[in-house]
Amino acid sequence: MKKIFFFLCFFLFSTVVVAKNVVIDELSIKNASLSIPFSPLNNEYTAIVGKEVDTLEFIYSADSSFTVVINNNHDLQNNSVVELIVSDGENKASYHFQILKEEEEQTKTTFLEKKEEEQISFLKEYKNYIVPFFCILLILFSYRLLFHKKKII
Numbered sequence: 486m487k488k489i490f491f492f493l494c495f496f497l498f499s500t501v502v503v504a505k506n507v508v509i510d511e512l513s514i515k516n517a518s519l520s521i522p523f524s525p526l527n528n529e530y531t532a533i534v535g536k537e538v539d540t541l542e543f544i545y546s547a548d549s550s551f552t553v554v555i556n557n558n559h560d561l562q563n564n565s566v567v568e569l570i571v572s573d574g575e576n577k578a579s580y581h582f583q584i585l586k587e588e589e590e591q592t593k594t595t596f597l598e599k600k601e602e603e604q605i606s607f608l609k610e611y612k613n614y615i616v617p618f619f620c621i622l623l624i625l626f627s628y629r630l631l632f633h634k635k636k637i638i
Contacts (some may be wrong), residue, residue, distance in 0.1 A: 505574045507551060509569075514582075515542035531558055541582065548573075552635040562586075589630065 516538050519530035532541060535540035540558050556568040559622060561584045569580040 488552055507571050507573050507578045509545050509547045509553075509578075509580070509595055512543065512545040512569075512580075517541055518587075519582075528578065528580045530580065530582050531585050531587050532567070533587060536586050538586075543569065545569075547571060 503506070506525075510525060512523045513519075514532055517532040520533065521527070534541070539561055541555075541561070543555065547549040551571050551573050554570045554572075556570065557565065558567045560635070561567070563584060563586045567582040567584065569582070571578045571580075572593045
């Protein structure tokens with residue numbers, strides 16, 4: 486019995502593999518602002534840059550044994566994606582930064598604001614009719630349930 490116990494313990498402990506997290510500890514971009522603060526566990530970001538920015542200047546700290554590769558970090562256009570890959574030889578993690586140029590963000594925001602204003606004005610225009618309409622429907626439905634006689638065939 487002792488031999489089986491020791492064998493199981495040895496087998497269980499020998500098969501446990503401790504995986505090392507391949508992440509960047511801290512990251513900032515010198516010539517851009519991130520849509521949300523950097524977190525090592527989040528891998529999707531939007532980088533808001535000026536219209537004249539062509540490359541991102543990353544400042545990061547990571548374990549010295551990690552290799553960091555930056556892809557697509559040239560001739561940046563609106564909606565292009567820069568990928569930062571961190572690896573230790575066996576495991577890898579990647580961070581994606583979607584580029585949003587400042588000029589086009591302002592245009593997009595203005596359009597969304599106008600659309601929201603149109604929806605609000607529509608509701609204001611018809612709000613005096615919505616409540617009475619539903620009240621009448623509720624009264625008719627209640628009347629039908631309470632006073633409708635079933636026909637006997």
